[in-house]
Amino acid sequence: MRKFILTLTVLGALSPFLTNxxxxxxxxxxxxxxxxxxGPSDALARGFTPKLSENLGQPIILENKxxxxxxxxxxxxxxxxxxGYTLFLMMVGTQAINETLYKKLNYNVVKDFSPISLVASSSLMLVANPSVPVKSVAELIAFDKANPGKVSFGSSGAGTPLHLAGELFNTQAGTNILHVPYKGAAPALTDVLGGQIQTxxxxxxAALPYVKSGKxxxxxxxxxxxxxxxxxIPAISETLPxxxxxxxxxxxxxxxxxxxxxxxxxxxxxxxLNNPDIKSQLNSRGFDVVTSTPNQLGEYIKSEVAKWAPIVRKSGITAE
Structure with a gap:
């Protein structure tokens, strides 16, 4: 009888959650x-939320913070x-980097969220001004080593994924390409087009139209x-596994x-996300659809924190 009462008590306690x-x-x-x-996150969200809203039978309100x-x-x-009524479109790399970059955070990216699914990915591109005599990653590595201190790369700002992609490149290639931070990717693109920075x-x-036009x-x-x-365009991994x-x-x-x-x-x-029309629409905006189980996403977030921590520490940058 006691076991029966205990079972009823547990079920009673859980019933609001089950009903909800x-x-x-x-x-x-x-x-x-x-x-x-x-921005890109906004474009991504607007690409799939109307259909998700339709399937769930409730409006999905996009709120930029x-x-x-x-x-x-x-x-x-x-x-x-x-x-379930407040969700977060997380850029995983940014939040993983922030775990080490910021001295104090009021949340933990691994412990304070319930993973739902991966959504999409978008690659970056390493580009050079045509005046730089290189046509490949291997040639850039050789050029930098032959001209120490003369090659720079621009990014969207210190501590951003674009910056740390460059630091990872330096680490794996054994180069010392100098970082020039900008307040966003657009001014970095403007300056590499103008030749103020080499790469x-x-x-x-964003880069593709200029690459196709030869600029x-x-x-x-x-x-x-x-x-x-x-x-x-080759993958950098074809040169740096x-x-x-x-x-x-x-x-x-x-x-x-x-x-x-x-x-x-x-x-x-x-x-x-696996709807062919949605996939095609997102692809036209520069995104590749990637989905996962909640557990797979949770493990991926952990792996990204572990991946970026030593790179952030080596770069020496911190944020308050």
């Missing part, structure tokens, strides 16, 4: 985007109610394999979101 999960969603869902409207290197949005979601690491979609030399993409958006840096996006919820809600979101999200 079964009726989910019954109100609009907010998707928090950590960057300003009009830029600031503090994406930490403002991350902290907001981490502290939100774990009911830059920028998003593949820049595309040396390599940072994805492990050639990008479907630029198959004619295992070199890989991608802008990887995922959907997460606050920690302790009920498993039934996580599973429902995962199922619906994966279904939407």
């Amino acid at each position: 999960a079964q009726s989910y969603p019954n109100q609009p869902i907010k998707l928090i985007i950590p960057f300003a409207a009009g 830029p600031g503090a290197g994406a930490n403002l949005a991350a902290e907001f979601v981490a502290n939100s109610k774990a009911d 830059a690491i920028v998003g593949t979609p 820049l030399t595309g040396l390599g993409v940072t994805s492990l394999k050639r990008s479907s958006n630029a198959p004619e 295992k070199f890989e840096v991608e802008l990887v996006y995922a959907i997460v919820a606050p920690a302790n979101t009920p498993k039934a809600i996580v599973d429902k979101l995962n199922s619906q999200l994966v279904s939407v």
